[in-house]
Amino acid sequence: MRVHATGPLALVQDLGRRGLSGVGVGRSGAADRGALRQLNRALANPDDAAAVEVTFGGLDVEVLDEGLWCCVTGAPGAVRVDGRDVGSHAVFFAEPGSRLVLDRPSAGLRSYLGVRGGVAADEVLGSRASDVLSGLGPAPLAAGDVLPVGTPGKRFPEVDSVTAPDLTGEVVLRAVRGPRDGWVEDVDALVASTWSVTERSNRVGMRLGGQTLHPARDQQLPSEGAWRGAVQVPPSGEPVLFLADHPVTGGYPVVAVVVDADVDRAAQLRPGDPVRFRWVEAP
Known part of the structure; x- marks a missing residue:
């Protein structure tokens, strides 16, 4: 192509x-x-x-x-x-x-x-994924690029269509309390508020606006491991929901973690879209 x-x-x-x-x-x-x-x-x-x-x-x-x-x-x-x-x-x-x-x-x-056959771009460290944070993997596509196609397997498509998702309506993301939920004054404000996806969002993380979560401690937190779905609160008080290209460590408190099954839905939110959170019990 x-x-x-x-x-x-x-x-x-x-x-x-x-x-x-x-x-x-x-x-x-x-x-x-x-x-x-x-x-x-x-x-x-x-x-x-x-x-x-x-x-x-x-x-x-x-x-x-x-x-x-x-x-x-x-x-x-x-x-x-x-x-x-x-x-x-x-x-x-x-x-x-x-x-x-x-x-x-x-x-x-x-x-x-x-x-059929998949896009056969060159692999980097065992994957063809393009990571916008680290720069690993294929560069963002540009006009003039030619994408190779892989060799199809022996099976052929057996369906004419698949079900399209409903990406309209209110989005409520299920979340469990994070390991640093005590580092903000009122972590329940996260679920009591309606947030708005800001334009400062990308594949690394989705920054939320409209409210702020105030710090409860005047101290630094050592860097800890980070993961997809973590809700981190930087000094601005505007939560950031980590998405696919998140860093592997972070130094701001993780006050909640979105259930993995809901992170894909979060990745479909546009700037300006409203979003809410709902507490669930950790499995």
């Missing part, structure tokens, strides 16, 4: 690098892991095959040489092949020379374009 336009950001992503946090390398990978897995199952790929993560539409690619079986999951929106809308969450065949364009999604933020 040859890239003609990328929109705000387009990255190659798989399920990330595993087992390397001890040497300072984060996992990274798709921000919405469920969407990537759904895509690969629809195309009869391995679950961790790489695809293109497209932020807020705008991707325009040309199919080269041989035709490709394709599917788009995640944030739903118009998917056009030579101007004809084939729909998101549908398996379709793109002929050689055709142009495939992803419009802005009608809801959500990140869409995933996959092809």
Whole structure:
């Protein structure tokens, strides 16, 4: 596939690098892991095959040489092949020379374009994931790039479409109390407030605005391990929810941890979207 336009950001992503946090390398990978897995199952790929993560539409690619079986999951929106809308969450065949364009999604933020055989970008430390914090993995896509496609397996897609998620309505993220919940004056203010996703959000973390959480201690916290879903409170009092490209350590208190199953939904929130939290018991 040859890239003609990328929109705000387009990255190659798989399920990330595993087992390397001890040497300072984060996992990274798709921000919405469920969407990537759904895509690969629809195309009869391995679950961790790489695809293109497209932020807020705008991707325009040309199919080269041989035709490709394709599917788009995640944030739903118009998917056009030579101007004809084939729909998101549908398996379709793109002929050689055709142009495939992803419009802005009608809801959500990140869409995933996959092809049968997977995107065969070069691996770095066992993964094709692009980590925007560390710079590991393939560079962000740019016009003129050519993406290689892997060799398909023996299985063929067995479905015509998959279920699109409902990314509208109020978002309430389940969370357990974090290891440093006593480092703010009132940690329950986290669940009592409605927060707004700010424009200072990216794949590293989602910064929340509208309220502030006030520190309860006038002291420094030594750096500790960090993980996807952790809610950290910096001195500004505006919580940050760590996403796929979070650092492996952090020095601000983690007052809550979002249930892993809900982090994918958080990754689909746009700047300006409201979000709430709800306490649940730790398993």
